[in-house]
Structures are given as C-alpha cells and as structure tokens.
Amino acid sequence: MVPEHVFAATATQAGLRHRYVLRTGAASMLSHAWRMAMVCFLTIGIAGPAHAFEWECAVTVLWVTQYRTQVGSEAACRSEVETANSQILGGSSVIATPLSCKYYPLSHFTLCGVLYYFPGGSPGVLGAAGYRVPSHNIIKLSPANSSVEPGKTVNLLARVFDDQNNQPVPNVGVIIEVTVGENSGGHMHDVNRPKGIVSPSAGSTGPDGSGLALSFTAPVSAGDHTITARCADDSCGEATASVWVGIQGLVPLYETHLYKLVGSDDAHPDNHYLTIAATGSVVWLAELYRARFPNDPPLHLNDASLERGGLFDIKYPARAQWWTPPHVEHQRGTVIDVRANDAPGAIPAGQHEAFVEITDQIRADAELHSPGTANQHFHVRLKGVAE
Numbered sequence: 001m002v003p004e005h006v007f008a009a010t011a012t013q014a015g016l017r018h019r020y021v022l023r024t025g026a027a028s029m030l031s032h033a034w035r036m037a038m039v040c041f042l043t044i045g046i047a048g049p050a051h052a053f054e055w056e057c058a059v060t061v062l063w064v065t066q067y068r069t070q071v072g073s074e075a076a077c078r079s080e081v082e083t084a085n086s087q088i089l090g091g092s093s094v095i096a097t098p099l100s101c102k103y104y105p106l107s108h109f110t111l112c113g114v115l116y117y118f119p120g121g122s123p124g125v126l127g128a129a130g131y132r133v134p135s136h137n138i139i140k141l142s143p144a145n146s147s148v149e150p151g152k153t154v155n156l157l158a159r160v161f162d163d164q165n166n167q168p169v170p171n172v173g174v175i176i177e178v179t180v181g182e183n184s185g186g187h188m189h190d191v192n193r194p195k196g197i198v199s200p201s202a203g204s205t206g207p208d209g210s211g212l213a214l215s216f217t218a219p220v221s222a223g224d225h226t227i228t229a230r231c232a233d234d235s236c237g238e239a240t241a242s243v244w245v246g247i248q249g250l251v252p253l254y255e256t257h258l259y260k261l262v263g264s265d266d267a268h269p270d271n272h273y274l275t276i277a278a279t280g281s282v283v284w285l286a287e288l289y290r291a292r293f294p295n296d297p298p299l300h301l302n303d304a305s306l307e308r309g310g311l312f313d314i315k316y317p318a319r320a321q322w323w324t325p326p327h328v329e330h331q332r333g334t335v336i337d338v339r340a341n342d343a344p345g346a347i348p349a350g351q352h353e354a355f356v357e358i359t360d361q362i363r364a365d366a367e368l369h370s371p372g373t374a375n376q377h378f379h380v381r382l383k384g385v386a387e
Contacts, residue, residue: 137236138163139174141229147244150220150310150331154243158229159211160236168209173232175202176214178225185222185246186306187313189267194219194323196245198227220331221323222246222308246308250333253279253304258286260345263302263337267322268312272304274382275333281362281382282336288358293351300345302337302377305330328369328379329387340368341376352378 139160148154160172180195187193196218203212216227225243230236250273255261259282264271274282286299306312312330313322329335338355339346347355352368355378359366365381381387 137161137169137172137231139229139231139236139239141227141239141241143241145242145244147246147248148216148218149247150218150222150245153215153217156214156216156227156241157211158205158214158239159209160205160231168205168211170205170207170209172205172236173202174205174212175230175232176200176212177228177230178216179228180219181224181226184224185308185310186268186270186273187221187223188269189322192321192323193223194221195223196225196243202232216243218243218245220311220325221313222306222310246310247305247332249275250305250307250309251276251279252307253282253301253336256283256286257298258283258290259299259301262300262339262345268306270307271312272301272336273307273309273333274304274336278304278334278336278382281364284362285358285364285380285382288361289355292354292358296348296351297345299347300339300343302339303327303330304336305333309333329381332387334381334383334387336380336382337369338366338378338380340378341374343374347378 137160139158141156141158143156146154146156158174158176160169160174161167162169176198178195178198180193182190196216198214198216200212200214205211212229214227216225218225222245225245227241227243228238229240230238252270253261253272253274261272282301289296289299303312309331311323311325312327313324314327330337340352340355356366359378359380363384365384366378367381368376369379370376
C-alpha cells in the first residue's frame with residue numbers, strides 16, 4: 001500500500017489537551033476530518049479557509065493519510081491497513097485507526113483514510129508506512145558535566161523544549177539510563193562493575209514543563225558515568241550528561257632514592273596516588289628513616305590510593321570477587337602501606353619500633369597489619385587520622 005495523500009496535523013499545547021488544525025485541501029476528505037473530530041471528542045467547527053477544521057483533542061495526532069488498495073471490499077481494506085500498520089508500528093504506543101473506507105467497483109480499488117495518533121502525551125515521530133513526522137521537541141540534561149565523590153549524590157534536571165520557540169513542553173514522559181565507562185577510575189577490569197544509581201529512572205516533565213529532577217548516587221568505586229535521557233515516545237532524541245566519580249586533587253607519587261614503589265598489577269597499574277600534603281609526608285618520613293638507618297634499603301611502599309581514590313579492590317585466592325573492600329581505607333589519598341615482612345626491602349623486625357617513633361614525629365600514625373603473615377606491613381595514616 002502506498003500513501004496517496006498526506007495532510008498536515010499541527011499542534012500547540014493547551015494544558016493537558018491539544019488543539020489541531022487539519023487542512024484537507026479537497027472536499028472529498030471532509031468526511032475524514034469529521035471522523036477525526038469525532039475521535040477527538042469535541043468538534044469546535046469550521047474555522048478559516050474552506051475545508052479547514054479546528055478542534056480540541058484528547059489525543060496527539062501524528063499523521064493522516066489515504067491508502068489505495070486493490071482489495072474488493074471496505075472490510076478487506078480495513079483489515080489490510082491494520083495488518084500493515086501492525087508491522088510498521090511494532091510495539092510502539094502509536095495507534096492506527098482506519099477512519100473511513102470506500103470501495104469503487106468500477107475501478108476495482110478501495111480508498112481508506114487512516115489516522116495515526118497517541119492516546120495522550122506529546123507528539124510522536126512515527127508516521128504512515130514508517131515515515132517520520134518532525135516533533136520539533138528536543139531534550140536537554142543539565143548540568144552536562146559534573147563531578148561527585150564515591151558514594152555521594154549529585155542532582156540533575158531533564159527538560160524538553162520545543163525547538164521552534166525554545167519553550168518548555170509539559171507532561172512529556174522521560175526515561176533515564178546510566179552506563180559506566182570501561183577501564184575508568186583506575187580500574188582496568190570491568191566484570192560485574194558497579195555503576196551509579198539514578199532516581200527516578202523515569203518520570204514526566206510536569207504540568208508546567210519545569211522538568212524531571214534527578215539524583216545520581218555514585219558507587220563506592222571511581223569511574224566515568226554517562227547519564228542518558230530520552231523521551232518515552234522517542235519523539236525528542238537523546239541528551240547525555242557526564243559524571244566524573246572520584247576524589248579530586250590526587251597526584252602520583254614518584255619513586256626516589258629514598259623509597260621504591262611496589263604492588264602495582266594489571267588490574268590496578270597506578271596504585272600510588274596521594275594528596276599533595278600526603279606526598280610531602282611520605283618524603284619527610286623516608287628522609288628521617290634514612291637518616292636514622294643509613295645502611296638499610298630504601299623503604300618499599302605498597303598501595304596508597306588509585307588515581308581517583310574510591311574503592312581499592314584486590315582479588316586473590318582467599319577473595320575471589322572483585323569490587324569488594326579488602327583494603328582498610330586507601331580511598332582518599334592519605335594512607336600508604338609500607339613493607340614490613342620477610343620480602344626484599346622490608347623494614348627489619350628490629351626497626352619496627354623505631355619506625356613507629358618516626359611516624360609519630362611527622363604526626364602520622366602507623367599500625368602493623370596482618371602480623372606474622374606474608375602480607376605483614378605497616379598501615380600508615382599520613383594525616384594521623386583514619387580516612
């Protein structure tokens with residue numbers, strides 16, 4: 001079936017209802033205009049040029065067209081129209097209604113006028129035979145870029161505008177989705193990676209078009225999140241906003257003759273990030289230790305924080321899952337581990353007490369973790385307090 005005539009249906013907002021103008025341009029289509037007015041429940045009457053009608057409507061008209069088919073009855077034409085449109089419209093909420101069908105026996109064809117509409121809401125984009133009808137709506141999500149610490153919340157707003165006059169459009173259904181970027185936030189592994197939660201995940205722009213207010217709660221792990229907003233009826237494209245999740249102001253610690261950096265792996269290749277103040281404390285600590293024990297090897301510094309802080313997860317035989325918190329702290333760039341076991345470069349057992357005294361000098365705090373195991377180390381709070 002091929003559309004023979006397409007007639008414009010234009011709309012302006014009128015509260016929860018809409019006003020439409022159908023300009024038929026042909027007396028033969030007056031019956032279609034009249035039947036559409038019946039569908040819309042209230043006929044206002046003729047206004048303007050001949051064959052132009054206005055009415056208030058509780059539906060959203062998308063498209064009006066006329067089909068010419070080779071079937072031999074009105075009922076068969078209706079059936080063919082409904083079958084074709086079921087295939088065209090799929091599972092969308094667009095409704096196709098044959099308004100009138102007339103069989104012309106001498107010419108052996110049938111004409112059917114068809115109305116495409118939404119039962120409510122804002123204008124859509126699907127039209128007859130899969131053609132698109134411009135909606136003139138665009139969706140915006142603000143702020144476009146924001147940052148938030150792990151586990152904290154940031155607010156956003158989704159609004160829909162008529163791009164013809166930049167006016168907000170009320171009562172538009174909005175759907176929100178969240179994705180998290182691969183290998184972001186210092187984690188080079190992504191299986192079962194947690195992502196932030198947006199609330200609500202769907203809603204309306206409201207009766208005044210003020211928009212759908214959203215809150216995004218970040219996961220405990222750092223990373224790049226993208227929030228996507230779209231209209232529920234697919235009438236206004238998409239809008240995206242980027243949310244940077246992490247701790248601001250962390251800097252890498254660089255190896256010197258006073259200390260060596262250890263403990264990085266493929267999953268977390270950059271494991272020595274600290275605040276600027278904490279890096280100064282590390283240098284001070286290492287200098288005092290070297291002054292007291294000039295013949296000892298350099299301090300071997302294990303995990304500090306990842307490049308954006310947040311959850312520092314470790315996977316090993318006794319802990320088979322990523323994204324769990326085996327580390328105590330190590331999330332804000334103020335804690336570092338110092339090797340104190342039997343491995344090369346470890347602080348000798350005879351110097352443990354002296355090391356704690358040195359950390360006291362710089363107003364830091366050192367605790368011996370995992371004593372008596374291969375993982376024995378000093379957990380040093382460089383600010384002297386827990387994160």
